[in-house]
Amino acid sequence: MNLNFMDTSDLLRKALSGEKLFPDEAIYLCAEGDLLNLAMAGREVARRLHPDGRVGYAVTKTIVYSNVCQPECPFCTGTVTKDDPAAFTKTIDEVVAEAADAVAAGATQITLQGGHRIDLPWDYYTGLVKALHDRFPEVQLFAYSPTEIMVFNVLFQKRTAEVIAELKAAGMGGLMAGGSETMATRVPEYRALLRGPWNEWFDVVHRCAYAGIPVVLPFVFGLGEPAKERVGHLYRSRAVQERTTMAGKPAFAAISVFTLTPPEGVVPATGHEHLRMVALARVLLQNVPHVQSSVVAQGAKVAQVALDGGANDLGGTHMEFTQAELAAGRIGPMTAAEMERLITETGRVPALRTRW
């Protein structure tokens, strides 16, 4: 008889008391923890961190400046090679015009995204950021990602700190730290040529923290990874948050939990799993202020339910995406009004986010 065996309830009690779980305990929770216990623990942590019950959301637009890319990440659709007839690269003016429409429609956050290119000049990237920031200074501008910054290192012979300083000077206001889903063993499987190892990824994240740029940490699950990889990502992230917090500049404003289209042969993750992962992230990463359950990524029904299981943010409205799963069988663009309804129905207070 193993006298040290703890079940899900015991492990969650340990986590709620402020003690750190050993990695194998966290892996057990990730693999075996039942939904109700996890969600109730997640709810408890969220209440302690956010007793006012406010739930953030933003009116957002993602602008893709170019769909040309090289890496072949199976969860990504919509990128093409340079000679494909559907390839495009927008001018700075075109991007600004798109942003103007989005801001007129109420956008509080714009995310600049594109494929990994090796043929565009550095002042295109800084120029995009500067043009958007100069024109719309009140909009929080998320630009690029750690992997793109790693590419800039190489392409433009600039140190990471320099790249980030220049982007910040141009007006970058946030970083969505994508690329982490190819951590550990998965990189060779995805043949992600330009995605680097995780310590380089974390280096970028640290430097954004020191430069005062808020970072949103993605927790992507359901691509065929085992529980220990999920926990590995969460534990490494928690360590980064601890170190940067000690230096007075916590790296992560939020952790965003979502799933992507998995590679062939992997069964897509369910809403049930999403709710468990939201709760797990909330319980394991008590040093990250906000947990986001994206309405557009997960569908309005399940994302809203996550608000009772640890999440306190519904993500952005993603006005570029018109086929979101809304409530009650409706499909259409997500709106601020619908976000507010989803939030108030759970007894919470909606808070339109203009800044992290």
Added chain:
Amino acid sequence: MSLAASLIPRDLMPIYEKVMQDQRLDAEDGIKLLESHDLFAIGTIANEARKRRVGDYVYFNNNAHINYSNICALSKVCKFCAFGKVGADPEGYTYSIEQMVEKAKGYARLGVTEFHMVGGLHPDMPFAYYTDFIRAIKQAVPQAHLKCFTAVEIDFFTRKFKMSTEEVLLRLREAGHGSMTGGGAEMFHPEVHNVLCKGKMSGERYLEIHRIAHNLGVRTTCTMLYGHIEKPYHVVDHMLKIRALQDETGGESAFIPLAFHPTNTDLAHLPGPTGHYDLKIIAVARLLLDNIKAIKSYWVMISPRIAQVSLAFGANDIDGTVREEKIYHFAGANTPMLQEQNDLLRIIREAGRIPAERDTLYNVLRVYDEAAV
């Protein structure tokens, strides 16, 4: 005590305690649950009730829907309905007996064992149409259970064909009718009923028809349409009336909450229920309806993701019905059905439960425990 139970807020603890002592909940408990925002606490309590009352099986069956006609005399009466049409409408249809039999035979080739047959209240068809199609399908597919007609249709037959309820049911049974479906309940409370479907058969009549059916040995299921204009006391009123009937007769096999879908209805301005509300309704159904064994989630209607989550909120029955009639056109190909069944088994197991294939009357046909993969 589990961690979840220890975190149940103080105002809901008395309800949890009643459940742990197998005590019946009352209207006040129901309202408190519906007004509470502590969703997972409500789920924890409902899950406890589910475990104590019905165990870990999650039921599913192989059925198919055949809607014999969408021509409906109530076409402008039910504001929540996107199905019914008036006679001249180009989208109106009525299947012939031959067409019904062909469809049934097609589904039977895919392994379907139950036909769920409801339709509009057809102003012109004679009673023989109904007994004839039942008889014909029973002859063509003798192994299938014919689950036909809501209380609304039965009521319509009594008035149109000038027969008593008993006579209608006995003549249908003689033709091969197996049991009734549960639709048409909408919401009993007159305040809601008068807005949703003024002029439609009342809640009292629905319950009366169910009582008569049960007394004749005809089983039924029962439903509630939610997520429109109702308040908590309307929901509780509806459920408690069903509970009272069930205390009397024991004839309801399952309760199915039906989510209102606004698109293409006269109430399209309403937003429709959210996942939060869907789960609360399932939980309250499990907690109040202590005398109905099966609380069912519709896979398609409330989204597959929420249907799976609802298993933690008191549901123990999933309807994974083959809905698209186009399945019939796959003539003989069984891949779509098999895939859907594999999906069902997987999501039930992921939720920590045991899939159990059932027949119409909830007899277990096969248990899919881990060893039998």
